[in-house]
Amino acid sequence: MPGDPQDSSRPVTLAVIGCGQRGQNYAEYALKYPTKCRVVAMAEPRPKTREIFAKAHRVDATLVFNTWEELLSASADTIKTVGRRLADAVIVAVHDHAHREVTEACAAQGYHVLCEKPMATSIDDCLRMEKAVRDAGVIFGMGHVLRYSPYTKALTAVVRSGELGELVNVTHLEPVGHYHFAHSYVRGHWAREEDASFSLMTKSCQRSAEPRFTHKHCSDIDVLCYWLTPATPTRVSSFGSLNHFRKEKKPEKAGNATRCLDCPMEAECPYSGKKIYLNPVSRGNVHWPASTIVDGIPDIENITDALKTGPYGQCVYESNNDVCDNQVVNIEFSSGATVSFTMVAFTDLICDRQTRLHFTHGEIVGNMSSFTVTNFRTNHTTRHHPASEGGGHGGGDTGLIRTFVEAVRAGDQKILDTDASEVLRSHLTVFAAEASRREGRVVDCTDFEAAVRSGNVA
Known part of the structure; x- marks a missing residue:
């Protein structure tokens, strides 16, 4: 059964669908820790990329496929003939618009799924993914690597400890990087909303291990909501535009x-x-x-x-792009806490988010590699330098894939500290923020979710 614990005497087996930068980054864990997991099947349309990946992971030629449809067709045959899938789990690292279709098909065959962010690029697709995973009863991981980096885990431990009192406000800056933005959102796959999604959902979704932290804003909104749990977003407003690359x-x-x-x-x-x-x-x-x-x-x-x-x-001023190069999002939570999130393209820093968390009895100031904690009651400040364990995004890639493998082995979704329903809720906050930007109004999150679930929001 999909949720059953896996035999601990063998590595968790993985099929990688999409072997570009993100698929490679997650799969690297299998090369470093072959007793934990092993890549046994793959699907990738680009010939040279497919060849390099297959050679690196020693994937049997019979399990190297051009498309995900071919992989799942072969899997259906093995389920029918020998009663098992090609692998225990799949890594879905295809382009954003295909996440829903691939995840639905994989879940239907009983595969546990680790899906690169965002969940999907439309509200309907997000709803369908959440239902597919829930109905199949499979383990579901989302590529919100920010949660799993040593930096975020150490910072979250301080937030959860309560030593600084109640979290009242967060200001969060995402410096995309001037040439990084030009690469991904002026010339690249995420330049046009029609071809990918709106800026807030897909911004800086590079398939890269070089910048230390991925830039999808759904990941930023997710970690901000994570820090403020159990409070939930109640109202959201947003402003932004394509200012320069015109x-x-x-x-x-x-x-x-x-x-x-x-x-x-x-x-x-x-x-x-x-x-x-x-x-x-x-x-x-x-x-x-x-x-x-x-x-x-x-x-x-x-x-x-x-x-x-x-x-x-192409010249960045002659490119066919239309997504925002600067945006702000303001969120009010049920606890009364507030969040201000800013994304801007025009920075020297690339991905090194700047964050200030304000508590009733203290403050945390961080830059994604180190943070200081000031306790107002003791008037004492400490500096924390969490050690990265290597891998992309400050260790977040390694942390996520390791946690996902552990969850699959144990058959326990709770090990991931999130599930498809929580992922859906944070994505709905992103969609609500974009509705605010487009419509020029403050959006009530409860009303927005109700409208979404009743089919009254596209």
Whole structure:
């Protein structure tokens, strides 16, 4: 049965669907700890990426598939003939718009599911995913890696201890990074809402191990709600826009150039594709972000070709993008606590969130690598430097996949300290914030959820 404890004498087996940066990051745990888990099947449409991943994990050729549909078709055959699936669990690391379809199909076959964030890009898909997982009774993990990094776990322990009194206010800044934003949200997969989702849900959802913390804002909202539990969001407001990356902001000196390699001011442009991709590769850096724009290992030839012919070489002022490059979200909680969350593209920092938590008897100030705790009652300040255990996002990737594997082995959803219903609720807060931004009103979260569940909100 899907929820039954797994035999502890063997590693948990995984099928990875989508073997790009995020799939690779999660699967790396299997290479480091082969007695804990092992990748036994995979699905990836890109030939070179598929070959590299299969070789790294020594996946049998009969279990290497081009598409997730092929993988699940083969799985259906093995269920019918030998009474078991190809693996114990799946990692779903496909593009955001496909999360619901893949997760539904996997859950229906009894697979435990670790899904990269966001849950889905529409309210209806989120509702359907939550129902599919609940009906199947499988373990469900969401790629909210912020919860599982050593930094967040240490900070959360202080919040939960009560030593600083009641949490009253949080101010949270997400500095996306100027060239990082250009990579993912001007030129990249998340540049247009029509092709992905609105900015607040998908912002900075890079499939990268290089920046230490992923930027999907659903993950930020999730961890903010996590810190304030058991209080729940009651009202939300939001403001934001696409301020800079528009044609009318294009420098006159750039003239009619539409590509970086043809631009007369390329050398002085902070968003130059040559600076972001080609120059690092010419110095031997074949990692993020260059690794995300070609199939296989980046080199001068394939990166140059990508800049000449693909979206990553387009002028940022001539690109087909429409998502916000700055946004603020304000949330009121049932406890009376308030949260202010700011996302901005125009920063030197990349992903190093800046957070201040204000309590009735103290304060925490953190930057995603260390934090200080000031106790007003004792007038004493301590600095905490949680040690990262390695892996992407300050150890959050490792922490999440390890916890997911443990939950699958034990057949216990509680080990993940969340479930599909809680994930759904935090996503609904994000959707409510976007409704506020678009409609220019304060949104009542209870009314919004009621409308969503009755089918009155698209």
